[in-house]
Amino acid sequence: MGWRRCLQEVAGRALLSSARRGMEAADGARPRVLVVGAGLAGLGAAQRLSSSRSFPHLRLLESTGRAGGRVCSQRFGIVVEMGAHWIHGPSKENPVFQLASDYGLLDEEAMSEENQQIEVGGHPLLPAVFYSNAGRVLSPELVEGVRNLFSTLLDQTREFLHVPQVSVPSVGEYLRKEIAQQVKEWTDDDETKWLKLAILNTYFKLECCVSGTHSMDHVALGPFGEYAMLPGLDCTFPGGYGGLPDCMLTSLPKESVLFHKPVTAVRWGGSYREESQEGRTFPVQVECEDGERFLADHVIITVPLGFLKEHHETFIDPPLPPRKADAIRQLGFGTNNKIFLEFEQPFWPPDCQLIEVVWEDESPLVEAGTDLQASWFRKLIVFLVLQPYGHVLCGFIAGKESEYMETLSDAAVLTALTDVIRRLTGNPHLAPPKKVMRSQWHSAPYTRGSYSYVAVGSSGDDIDALAQPLPEDAADPRVMALLSHLGTMTRGRLPGRLLSPAWEVPWEVYT
Ligand SMILES: Cc1cc2nc3c(=O)[nH]c(=O)nc-3n(C[C@H](O)[C@H](O)[C@H](O)COP(=O)(O)OP(=O)(O)OC[C@H]3O[C@@H](n4cnc5c(N)ncnc54)[C@H](O)[C@@H]3O)c2cc1C
Incomplete structure (x- = not known):
């Protein structure tokens, strides 16, 4: 039922x-x-x-x-979201959209009928730049081809909903099995093959942020297709x-x-009496940390x-x-955190809304290293350029690496990410971000993770x-x-x- x-x-x-x-x-x-x-x-x-x-x-x-x-807006010069950022599928069936509309919290574009009818079938594509750790910008055509392959395979993982027995238990294993098959048919030179695998690895990590998991190997394959997408182009609260x-x-x-x-x-199985309420009993008693009790x-x-x-x-x-x-x-229940960085000057092109990070020495077909101290920052795979301010980035990082990041100081996070960005841009003198702020959802005692x-x-x-x-x-x-x-x-x-x-x-x- x-x-x-x-x-x-x-x-x-x-x-x-x-x-x-x-x-x-x-x-x-x-x-x-x-x-x-x-x-x-x-x-x-x-x-x-x-x-x-x-x-x-x-x-x-x-x-x-x-x-x-887990809805938590804070000031970082501008208003930023430590938790939820988008209304996904903002249309009539979505109760959050309904409430936000009733309170007049959305802009005209989000409220328009046209916006509510758009079927995106996932996250909308934003104008993006793809940097690699070798300090180069990757060709958008190459990335687009790999992204299409990944989303085709991901779509396939949703087809197992009513299949009585799945051949592998997880979304991650299914994707890797299919990729291993596909690679055999690739006719590219070796360098291109490795690069394509590295880009695929970026999409695995991105999907970890979306699913709020350490690894897609933890996400069940059979029920993956149960997820429903509502119509409407994702919107935010101005x-x-x-x-x-x-x-x-x-x-x-x-x-x-x-x-x-x-x-x-x-305590829900009792019969509790309040001194002031003679004769009346309550089946539930709730106790708080300070000892106060409510019936x-x-x-x-x-x-x-x-x-x-x-x-x-x-x-x-x-x-x-x-x-x-x-x-x-x-x-x-996994962790996905955000790291906000404010720059004096953007290092990215003016029309760019998303910066994706590719580590050329990684592949979904090769086991990732487990030394969190040495490599936690490799899991941070995408930066959103916060519009319309243009000089604040919001990085997303999921999994155990994200939980490890929570244990570091702001200064250590800023140093590590400055180093990453210098490698990506190939500019060892790039000015470090002026400020950093991050969420720490795993350490939050009344949340213990993200979603x-x-x-x-x-x-x-x-x-x-x-x-x-x-x-x-x-x-x-x-x-x-x-x-x-x-x-x-x-x-x-x-x-x-x-x-x-x-x-x-x-x-x-x-x-
Ligand atoms: C980083 C991040 C990004 C996200 N992005 C999006 C997004 O873009 N779009 C989207 O739709 N969703 C997103 N989500 C998910 C969304 O924020 C949550 O699903 C939603 O806010 C959960 O609402 P809730 O009321 O169920 O739980 P919560 O918001 O977690 O509320 C539970 C409340 O219970 C309190 N509580 C816990 N224990 C106790 C206790 N013992 N006694 C009393 N009170 C207690 C907590 O303090 C908290 O206030 C994101 C979440 C995170 C963490």
């Missing part, structure tokens, strides 16, 4: 019957709902509930001092993505949101999968049923399993959604996974 249906039928029925009871009762007896986490999922759930008179007792508990979670959680927060009653309230335990009828949990991987055994009591615990273990993927050994059913309310098969669930957002919006099993399942409940019927 898909989670959308499951939630409408189970969660909807249950919470609404609770709401009905609430309508008949005095305000004080109306159902209490706690939401854990003030990212877009938690804010979305809280917003929907708070718009109903049936839920006057709503509390949102957030561990950090701000709303937004004033910063952070405007969206800010607007959502403003729409909530001020006293309902508590910051600096890390939840350490969700509730329902709790909606929207913490990231990375947090659950680390803490689910102690976070939830009674423990999760094996099916959910297995899903948490098996689904992948999820369907890892080898897991499937989309694990996502559904996590979305099922608890207790399973009960008419009156207490834990509404053990599901944070799992992945980027359009690469989701169903579009719109960004928002908590509570979003799906037709609350307005009862207002």
Whole structure:
């Protein structure tokens, strides 16, 4: 059963019957709902509930001092996005697009019907320059041919969705097997062959950033085709993505949101009594790090999968049923970080929006080195030129190398990247960037990574399993959604996974 249906039928029925009871009762007896986490999922759930008179007792508990979670705009001279940057597939079916449009946060181009209808089928192509570590700019024709080959092969990996048995378990292994076959038929000279393999390796690393994984060998082949792409050309927020959680927060009653309230335990199988509420018991008790406890009828949990991987055994009591615990273990949650560099003068051509990096001595058919200290920076494979400012680059780096980068100082990162850029441009005197700033999503204690993927050994059913309310098969669930957002919006099993399942409940019927 898909989670959308499951939630409408189970969660909807249950919470609404609770709401009905609430309508008949005095305000004080109306159902209490706690939401854990003030990212877009938690804010979305809280917003929907708070718009109903049936839920006057709503509390949102957030561990950090701000709303937004992995949506995090910061100033770096200009506004930059440490987390989400694009609305992928900005069109009517995308709830983030809907919200952003309603709040007037998007520009005219993004709002245009024309933009919403464009079928890109992936990431849009931007005008790019391809530098190699040998200090040369690669021919766009050569790169284009290799890119087409890679995207054809990647498209093929999506065709295994209903195949009962796949020949290899991962997307990475499939791609390498196919590439090894293709190479045999290449008639190029040796140098060109090596260069083509090196370019292919760049696309493997790029795909690691997109999937949020260390290696494409970790990404399951069978379910890869489950990812849905919505129409619409990716767009950004002119004033910063952070405007969206800010607007959502403003729409909530001020006293309902508590910051600096890390939840350490969700107890959902009991009967808890509050001294001031004589005679009334609550099935859920949530405890925070500072010892404060909150009682509730329902709790909606929207913490990231990375947090659950680390803490689910102690976070939830009674423990999760094996099916959910297995899903948490098996689904992948990897790291993709951003490194912002500000230059006095751009070293790239004026019309360039993307700088891609090719290491000529690498190939997807040769095992990569494992010395992170010596080579972490080789995983940083692409720089986005932040428009329209023109002198700020945003580099993307995924995997273990990205996690290693988090342990370095800003100065060490700046030195290493200055060296890389000097090698790429062949200019040993190129002025270093003026400033550096980077995200550190893996070290963030309440995130522990960037986003999820369907890892080898897991499937989309694990996502559904996590979305099922608890207790399973009960008419009156207490834990509404053990599901944070799992992945980027359009690469989701169903579009719109960004928002908590509570979003799906037709609350307005009862207002
Ligand atoms: C580098 C990066 C780039 C991305 N780029 C894009 C993009 O371009 N487009 C896109 O669509 N998506 C992108 N994403 C993914 C997107 O940001 C997330 O999927 C989305 O923001 C997740 O929302 P959420 O509410 O489910 O989780 P989060 O935003 O992680 O919110 C969870 C909240 O729970 C809080 N929390 C955790 N533990 C506790 C606890 N114990 N007690 C209380 N509170 C707790 C956290 O502090 C956090 O505020 C990107 C993510 C990253 C990291």
